[in-house]
Amino acid sequence: MSPFSYEILHVSRRSQARVGRIHTAHGVIDTPGFVAVGTNGTLKGIDNAAVNDIGLQLMFCNTYHLMLQPGIEVVEKAGGLHRFTGRKGPIITDSGGFQVFSLAYGGVANELKSAGQRSSEKLVLKINEEGVLFRSYRDGSKMLLTPETSVNAQKALGADIIIPFDELLPYHTDAQTLQHSFERTHRWEQRSLETHRADPRGQAMYAVIHGGVDHNLRAQSCAILTHLPFEGFAIGGSMGKTRSEMVEMLQATMPHLSGDKPIHLLGIGDLSSLEQCIPMGIDTFDSSYPTRAARHGMILTEGENLKIEQRRYSSDLDPLEQNCLCSTCRHFSRAYLHHLFRAKELTALTLASIHNLHFMVKLMERYRRRILDDEL
Amino acid sequence: MSPFSYEILHVSRRSQARVGRIHTAHGVIDTPGFVAVGTNGTLKGIDNAAVNDIGLQLMFCNTYHLMLQPGIEVVEKAGGLHRFTGRKGPIITDSGGFQVFSLAYGGVANELKSAGQRSSEKLVLKINEEGVLFRSYRDGSKMLLTPETSVNAQKALGADIIIPFDELLPYHTDAQTLQHSFERTHRWEQRSLETHRADPRGQAMYAVIHGGVDHNLRAQSCAILTHLPFEGFAIGGSMGKTRSEMVEMLQATMPHLSGDKPIHLLGIGDLSSLEQCIPMGIDTFDSSYPTRAARHGMILTEGENLKIEQRRYSSDLDPLEQNCLCSTCRHFSRAYLHHLFRAKELTALTLASIHNLHFMVKLMERYRRRILDDEL
Numbered sequence: 001m002s003p004f005s006y007e008i009l010h011v012s013r014r015s016q017a018r019v020g021r022i023h024t025a026h027g028v029i030d031t032p033g034f035v036a037v038g039t040n041g042t043l044k045g046i047d048n049a050a051v052n053d054i055g056l057q058l059m060f061c062n063t064y065h066l067m068l069q070p071g072i073e074v075v076e077k078a079g080g081l082h083r084f085t086g087r088k089g090p091i092i093t094d095s096g097g098f099q100v101f102s103l104a105y106g107g108v109a110n111e112l113k114s115a116g117q118r119s120s121e122k123l124v125l126k127i128n129e130e131g132v133l134f135r136s137y138r139d140g141s142k143m144l145l146t147p148e149t150s151v152n153a154q155k156a157l158g159a160d161i162i163i164p165f166d167e168l169l170p171y172h173t174d175a176q177t178l179q180h181s182f183e184r185t186h187r188w189e190q191r192s193l194e195t196h197r198a199d200p201r202g203q204a205m206y207a208v209i210h211g212g213v214d215h216n217l218r219a220q221s222c223a224i225l226t227h228l229p230f231e232g233f234a235i236g237g238s239m240g241k242t243r244s245e246m247v248e249m250l251q252a253t254m255p256h257l258s259g260d261k262p263i264h265l266l267g268i269g270d271l272s273s274l275e276q277c278i279p280m281g282i283d284t285f286d287s288s289y290p291t292r293a294a295r296h297g298m299i300l301t302e303g304e305n306l307k308i309e310q311r312r313y314s315s316d317l318d319p320l321e322q323n324c325l326c327s328t329c330r331h332f333s334r335a336y337l338h339h340l341f342r343a344k345e346l347t348a349l350t351l352a353s354i355h356n357l358h359f360m361v362k363l364m365e366r367y368r369r370r371i372l373d374d375e376l
Numbered sequence: 377m378s379p380f381s382y383e384i385l386h387v388s389r390r391s392q393a394r395v396g397r398i399h400t401a402h403g404v405i406d407t408p409g410f411v412a413v414g415t416n417g418t419l420k421g422i423d424n425a426a427v428n429d430i431g432l433q434l435m436f437c438n439t440y441h442l443m444l445q446p447g448i449e450v451v452e453k454a455g456g457l458h459r460f461t462g463r464k465g466p467i468i469t470d471s472g473g474f475q476v477f478s479l480a481y482g483g484v485a486n487e488l489k490s491a492g493q494r495s496s497e498k499l500v501l502k503i504n505e506e507g508v509l510f511r512s513y514r515d516g517s518k519m520l521l522t523p524e525t526s527v528n529a530q531k532a533l534g535a536d537i538i539i540p541f542d543e544l545l546p547y548h549t550d551a552q553t554l555q556h557s558f559e560r561t562h563r564w565e566q567r568s569l570e571t572h573r574a575d576p577r578g579q580a581m582y583a584v585i586h587g588g589v590d591h592n593l594r595a596q597s598c599a600i601l602t603h604l605p606f607e608g609f610a611i612g613g614s615m616g617k618t619r620s621e622m623v624e625m626l627q628a629t630m631p632h633l634s635g636d637k638p639i640h641l642l643g644i645g646d647l648s649s650l651e652q653c654i655p656m657g658i659d660t661f662d663s664s665y666p667t668r669a670a671r672h673g674m675i676l677t678e679g680e681n682l683k684i685e686q687r688r689y690s691s692d693l694d695p696l697e698q699n700c701l702c703s704t705c706r707h708f709s710r711a712y713l714h715h716l717f718r719a720k721e722l723t724a725l726t727l728a729s730i731h732n733l734h735f736m737v738k739l740m741e742r743y744r745r746r747i748l749d750d751e752l
Contacts, residue, residue: 046723078693
């Protein structure tokens with residue numbers, strides 16, 4: 001029997017928001033839950049032993065980055081990502097598709113700013129039905145990413161949740177290219193699923209819902225993928241230019257997803273998006289937002305966020321946040337953090353990141369409490 | 377009664393090496409002991425809560441840096457360095473003299489390479505009998521460092537051990553300038569001591585032995601300073617161009633120091649120097665060597681040091697050092713550290729620094745054991 005299962009404990013009477021539990025071989029993920037991003041097998045500035053202490057129940061690692069460094073075979077030889085990274089809790093990996101198509105089309109932010117011209121194609125050598133041939137930016141070697149190689153890489157990494165190989169559609173795409181890519185992506189997902197099911201290893205595969213901001217395509221994607229035996233769903237592809245465009249897309253998409261499987265929103269986890277998406281029934285969110293904010297001296301609190309480098313905090317002996325029990329707030333003051341940022345000390349980044357991630361864990365606890373109380 | 381005292385537990389029968397204990401208001405320092413450098417009130421990449429766990433019994437902070445950022449008054453308002461930085465254990469501060477004269481004469485390394493020309497005098501406005509007037513490199517404001525302002529700053533910082541204001545003599549100095557500075561430095565130390573003793577606050581002041589590589593001047597410095605009621609000695613000033621020049625200087629100096637007070641060697645703590653200096657009876661050593669080495673991927677072990685970025689470690693699943701109980705070795709492998717360095721992750725620096733500092737703590741424990749067993 002698969003160690004993976006999902007149970008819904010409660011659905012709010014006032015929205016689609018739900019409290020649930022994802023069970024994996026490496027432990028439970030309470031939902032709604034925030035997923036920390038550890039691209040290279042570590043969070044930025046926080047070691048995995050500390051991550052366990054903070055209570056982050058799921059870590060997101062990027063297959064593309066791990067393929068290039070240290071290489072899948074190194075992780076496999078170490079006994080998989082959990083043993084290699086020293087992480088005890090659940091891990092999710094992506095397919096590598098997002099990054100390799102970012103090479104082809106430019107990153108999401110750049111692509112949105114551009115008029116749709118492809119930016120940096122020289123690392124991507126060929127895209128066809130089989131998959132994508134690209135060059136490693138590290139050593140120039142050719143690498144082939146297909147549904148089969150991606151899933152096999154994720155088998156070797158051994159994450160608890162894995163993602164089928166898909167194409168990241170740029171926001172600026174003509175209708176014919178969009179349709180062509182949309183169909184191919186779903187064939188790739190089907191091939192990924194077959195590769196996964198031939199050798200499940202206790203892993204769960206989440207389908208990736210595509211269709212960009214075209215609500216009909218999103219509905220079609222749901223229709224195709226909900227009929228396949230995926231263990232959950234991840235909403236991917238282009239989410240639009242603005243948060244409201246994303247929210248409209250999600251409102252159009254969510255009713256087409258079967259409610260008995262966990263639903264992940266890929267790459268989104270800022271505070272406003274959480275507030276808008278949790279009531280729709282989305283269960284997990286990955287984002288580097290809290291650690292990136294921390295590295296820029298932005299401290300998340302229940303009240304207003306603090307820009308800790310501002311002069312007003314130079315003599316403020318309060319903890320970053322009143323009543324916060326994170327190790328940073330238990331040991332250090334705003335004035336000390338202010339000082340460490342001003343002095344450009346590495347420990348500033350670590351201490352601020354610990355607080356912000358702890359804040360996200362507590363925030364999700366509060367969301368779960370509000371759902372259980374039918375207040376959301 | 378002063379909370380500061382020093383006791384010698386054992387002197388080796390085979391050398392002047394000795395095992396002792398320095399008692400302070402914030403705890404005991406076992407000697408010979410390694411002193412971690414936390415210039416800005418933090419070690420590089422390791423927060424002070426973790427420093428306590430590693431067992432580093434004394435931290436060295438730099439008054440000059442703290443004067444400029446966050447400013448002495450900020451630390452004082454916070455209740456002193458211990459409370460400001462969250463450090464529970466003993467702290468030593470220097471006088472600021474070393475840094476301000478580095479501005480005048482160039483850093484030690486640069487000065488040694490030069491033919492003795494002064495390099496960057498524009499930040500130092502005036503040096504006279506009173507002290508040094510200089511500009512903050514942070515905001516351009518004028519600051520005056522004198523024996524009185526330095527000691528009063530160190531009173532406000534509240535370290536357990538403080539250092540009198542002295543002049544850092546460049547290695548390349550003509551005899552007349554040397555003699556003039558030498559005499560003035562000792563007048564400055566006397567003024568520092570008077571300021572200290574007017575308001576001891578439970579702090580201990582170590583005299584700084586000067587004289588550069590001139591053995592007669594070193595003996596004179598000892599003669600002057602051992603007759604004053606300092607609580608210990610720090611050997612400072614120019615130590616020469618090579619380790620052997622330093623060792624000869626120390627061999628000439630040590631017999632002139634009274635044996636019943638603790639002796640610190642300023643800014644030296646590499647492995648070879650420890651091996652040569654501990655048998656002479658030096659008790660404490662501060663150095664950024666282990667953390668700087670760590671940031672360059674140099675892992676200290678009882679055997680050969682590892683350059684962890686070398687390809688040979690890419691699949692090595694052993695801990696950094698066999699049987700090491702540091703938190704890095706308990707949780708992570710060489711292959712993972714190799715990967716984190718290659719992926720340029722911040723956590724690499726933290727994890728390597730934790731190991732290297734733990735190594736230094738254990739190394740000093742072994743030295744103490746060898747001395748107790750009369751093997752050194």
